[in-house]
Amino acid sequence: MLISKNIFFLLIFVIGGILLQIFLSKRKSKWFGLILPMICLIFSLIVVLGNTPMYTSGELTMQQLAPDGTVIEESIIEQHKQPIMNTGTAIFQMLIVFLLYNIPTAILLIVYFACRENIRKNSQLEKMNIQDLE
Template sequence: MAVMAGTIVLLVPLVLGAVFVGLCFLERMLARKKAWWPGLILPGLSLLWALFSSLNYPQSTTSTDPLVIAASIGMNFLLGNLPTYVFLLIYGVVRSKSRKQRELEKMNLQDL
């Protein structure tokens, strides 16, 4: 039984990491689209998920101090948005590269 629990403890982070890497590649593909909005779908969903989870979080705390509850909501929101930050970083880098590439192609066409 202990071996099975140890395997699950090792397997779950690997699966979640693989899913996150796959979502990063999906974000890269969506950010390459000509329209600007497809690349913002994953960051938007991630932001909504972080908002939902941070507002749901205080129900599981035992403290009644409003400052502790507000701090836990804030920290949960900031840490829950880590995937959002990564997706927005990927979006910004890919869009700026594609913008530079389009400008370079435009200049090459004008040189002809």
């Protein structure tokens, strides 16, 4: 039941986003239709640039209880200057994440260009009708 609710809300969110994109794309100014794709693009850049760990570092804190009841805390700080993976693997991984996170951007741009093309055709038809009346 929980999965079907999640899928339902996901579908509502996706359909609402596409309908909002259609509405914004049909506005007179072409810039309104580019708002949602730009938000998706910026989000994907944040994800790619924010989640690329190149070096390992961390701190491990262990707490133990001594036989007399006192807490013994030990911290181990680990810092390595060696990369986790080689540069080619890291770039490939960043590229894959960037492409996957830009699927919504591509869908929104397809909707944008389809709506703008429809507006362009309608304006040309209107110009032709005005010329025919003259």
